[in-house]
Amino acid sequence: xxxxxxxxxxxxxxxxxxxxxxxxxxxxxxxxxxxxxxxxxxxxxxxxxxxxxxxxxxxxxxxxxxxxxxxxxxxxxxxxxxxxxxxxxxxxxxxxxxxxxxxxxxxxxxxxxxxxxxxxxxxxxxxxxxxxxxxxxxxxxxxxxxxxxxxxxxxxxxxxxxxxxxxxxxxxxxxxxxxxxxxxxxxxxxxxxxxxxxxxxxxxxxxxxxxxxxxxxxxxxxxxxxxxxxxxxxxxxxxxxxxxxxxxxxxxxxxxxxxxxxxxxxxxxxxxxxxxxxxxxxxxxxxxxxxxxxxxxxxxxxxxxxxxxxxxxxxxxxxxxxxxxxxxxxxxxxxxxxxxxxxxxxxxxxxxxxxxxxxxxxxxxxxxxxxxxxxx
Numbered sequence: 001x002x003x004x005x006x007x008x009x010x011x012x013x014x015x016x017x018x019x020x021x022x023x024x025x026x027x028x029x030x031x032x033x034x035x036x037x038x039x040x041x042x043x044x045x046x047x048x049x050x051x052x053x054x055x056x057x058x059x060x061x062x063x064x065x066x067x068x069x070x071x072x073x074x075x076x077x078x079x080x081x082x083x084x085x086x087x088x089x090x091x092x093x094x095x096x097x098x099x100x101x102x103x104x105x106x107x108x109x110x111x112x113x114x115x116x117x118x119x120x121x122x123x124x125x126x127x128x129x130x131x132x133x134x135x136x137x138x139x140x141x142x143x144x145x146x147x148x149x150x151x152x153x154x155x156x157x158x159x160x161x162x163x164x165x166x167x168x169x170x171x172x173x174x175x176x177x178x179x180x181x182x183x184x185x186x187x188x189x190x191x192x193x194x195x196x197x198x199x200x201x202x203x204x205x206x207x208x209x210x211x212x213x214x215x216x217x218x219x220x221x222x223x224x225x226x227x228x229x230x231x232x233x234x235x236x237x238x239x240x241x242x243x244x245x246x247x248x249x250x251x252x253x254x255x256x257x258x259x260x261x262x263x264x265x266x267x268x269x270x271x272x273x274x275x276x277x278x279x280x281x282x283x284x285x286x287x288x289x290x291x292x293x294x295x296x297x298x299x300x301x302x303x304x305x306x307x308x309x310x311x312x313x314x315x316x317x318x319x320x321x322x323x324x325x326x327x328x329x330x331x332x333x334x335x336x337x338x339x340x341x342x343x344x345x346x347x348x349x350x351x352x353x354x355x356x357x358x359x360x361x362x363x364x365x366x367x368x369x370x371x372x373x374x375x376x
Contacts, residue, residue, distance in 0.1 A: 041150060043179025043218070045141035046226045053131045057085055059122040064135035065214060066113055067123050068227050071131035073100040073110045078127075082114045085122035093126070097210035097296060099346075099354055101238055103194060103277040104284065104333075109232050113211040113223065134231055138219040148176035152251075154260065156317035168310040168374075172241070172249045172260055178218040184229040185236050185254060193235025196256050198263040198272040199285040199332050201319040204312055206367070207239065207278055207290040207346045208300075208355040217244035220292050228277065238277030239290040245300070247307035252276070252290070261287060261315075268320030279349045282340075284332050287315060295356030305366055312343055312371045323371040343368050 049060045053069070067082060081093040096112040116123065116135075125133055154170040175182070187193055213220050221244075225237040239252040240261045251260040255274040259265075263272045278288030289311055291300050300308070316323050323343040330337050338349075345363055346354035355363075 041146040042143045047137040047141045049135045051133050053125045053128050057122045057124045060135040065138045066136040068113045068134045069131050070111045076110045080127040082125050084120045086119050102280050108280040115212040146176040150177035156314050174251050178221045197275045201271045201273050202285040204287045205344045208295045210294045213292050221250045239288045241289045243307050244292045247303035266318040271319040282349045295359035309370045313374045
């Protein structure tokens with residue numbers, strides 16, 4: 001079993017040991033904005049209508065875009081499905097693909113989301129006894145005014161130094177940029193519902209949302225945020241970054257600083273990430289990157305794949321995680337060690353279909369090998 005030596009391992013990426021000052025300068029620069037600081041950012045508040053699974057059709061009072069289903073992990077059934085009612089009647093059943101995840105300080109929970117067809121008037125869920133459902137309206141809520149910049153840049157390059165092939169610079173849409181309602185992170189007394197913890201980065205893990213996307217990907221991210229923060233009562237989104245089908249990148253879990261993901265400037269072997277809630281039991285020091293979409297039967301778009309490769313390359317360079325290696329992940333609280341891929345799929349850590357059967361089958365060649373090749 002190989003033990004991961006972070007500082008030594010960082011030098012396996014060509015030039016990283018020699019360019020720590022360059023990374024420092026680049027990461028500092030990455031907090032600079034790429035959007036218009038004077039532009040007013042707004043987004044609609046999500047409207048939600050919860051209901052219990054009773055085996056009958058649920059007809060929300062207002063139009064809805066998505067339906068989420070949450071339940072205890074040990075109650076998840078392979079037969080769980082949802083169908084929607086429109087003016088033409090009830091449509092066909094669609095399988096629900098559940099994720100089991102959660103922050104370390106809470107019990108894990110299972111969730112699934114499905115996109116409602118245009119003009120849906122109701123929905124019915126089967127095979128999910130004891131589950132809770134929520135209809136989400138992503139566009140008709142009151143407009144929220146959001147402070148901050150729309151985008152930031154994250155890079156592992158500096159002028160005159162090439163650390164990645166292709167010149168990867170991540171243009172990340174900030175929480176303000178995609179419309180995060182930051183009030184969801186606090187209780188009625190203003191206390192943070194999910195206090196930030198930071199640990200040295202050991203691994204990178206890839207997920208999918210297992211739901212069809214809408215035409216508004218910022219709204220899709222807001223839906224995932226609402227699912228995690230409100231419906232599952234975590235207080236924030238569990239992923240660090242999210243990627244849409246066009247390759248757009250979105251900031252996830254609130255890190256409390258000027259940079260997404262990290263506490264301070266990330267340096268190989270020393271970078272500390274805020275703890276997410278994407279791989280229960282293995283969240284500390286594990287950066288979660290989630291693709292918007294369902295890849296059970298199809299692959300992500302080429303744009304999403306390319307963006308994911310860029311994200312993993314930059315994160316590997318910034319943190320020293322060697323995408324070509326297996327690691328011994330050590331839980332910082334318990335000391336329990338688990339052998340794992342440094343760049344892993346959700347299913348590598350836990351029993352889950354994530355990030356989808358079709359995508360998982362080709363992950364090594366279409367993603368992991370491309371990441372490794374770009375770091376040589």
